[in-house]
Amino acid sequence: MKKMILLSGPCVIESYENLRVIALGLKALNQNPRIDFYFKASFDKANRTSLDSYRGPGLEAGMEMLGEIKKEFGYKIITDIHESYQAKTIAKVADVIQIPAFLCRQTDLIVEVAKTDSIINIKKGQFMNPADMRYSVLKAIKTRGGDKAEYSQSEKYNVWLCERGSSFGYGNLVVDMRSLVIMREFAPVIFDATHSVQMPGAGGGKSGGDSSFVPYLAKAAAAVGVDGFFMETHPDPKNALSDGPNMVSLDLLPDLVGKILDIQGVLK
Structure with a gap:
């Protein structure tokens, strides 16, 4: 049976102590034989609404901390990239490099990540037609030696797509469940359940x-059929330094994941 991909961790690295507390809280999910687990945290939130918002410890310090988490817990790691020059440094630690939604069409960024051995997780822009995400997939596949006829074999080239909602007026997102079906024609699809409930600029x-x-x-996406889930978590979301209103409390996450697995089990 194919394992469910789960990408989970805090939105941003707040401190090593906080990172380790969350990593400890996710051990059971990593040990679940039905889950392909990746620990997620960002070293930089380069698209914060305000210049005064906390961004993270930066590339070098952030990757060092994620490397320590990988070493201690044996977790596979996923983190975001923002600039092309960062790819090689990130790839030394990260098993998955994530292209942020606002940058999903940035050719140079996708190409540089595709030159590494890491899996690429391309988040669909809130402004994108899901059918057009095939072209971002093709940029990665062609860089890795494939051709246009092989975009439906993206799993072979370690390219994923991630749904995180679409803009619905100002300050609101909605999820069109059709996009999960559409994008799955081009690549394995991850459903980002926490960013999909974001209200951009509403805070x-x-x-x-x-x-x-x-x-x-999340349960609706499981019923539609996806390959994995992205769910940010924190022991105290109300006091998190980034995206607290969207995150699942660390103590509630295992129960939610269990319900998703139950739905997938019924479908299979």
């Missing part, structure tokens, strides 16, 4: 959100 110089809707969207 007075930062993004708001409503994490109470995360379980509903």
